[in-house]
Amino acid sequence: MEDKNIVSQQRYPAYLDFVRRQLQRDYDKQDLSTNGLSIFTHFxxxxxxxxxxxxxxxxxxxxxxxxxxxxxxxxx
Missing domain, CATH: 1.20.5 (Single alpha-helices involved in coiled-coils or other helix-helix interfaces)
Structure with a gap:
């Protein structure tokens, strides 16, 4: 699973940025940084x-x- 994560970070930064922007839009910054959330996508x-x-x-x-x-x- 770790290999897929590394590939995603290196090769698809725009997709990850898109996910981050959506999360920032939909959730409070404090909730994202303190609640130990795990984010899963279909990508x-x-x-x-x-x-x-x-x-x-x-x-x-x-x-x-x-x-x-x-x-x-x-x-x-």
Whole structure:
């Protein structure tokens, strides 16, 4: 579990900032710092990385297909 937390902090700071801002908006500062709250979200960095990789592969295959069509290559 610790590995996913480290990955989240390093790679997705904007998401964590978003969660912090929502918490600050919805709760008193004292409650957030003194009540020992644990915050859980549905965000899973491993799923996010997989989705990003899938989009990258799709984008590259689409780009390659477009280049092939523009060059007159009918094999794709």
């Amino acid at each position: 899973d960095p491993l799923i996010q990385m997989s989705a990003e990789k899938s989009l990258e592969v799709f984008y590259l295959s689409t780009k390659t297909s477009q280049i092939a069509r523009c060059s007159g290559d009918n094999t794709t």
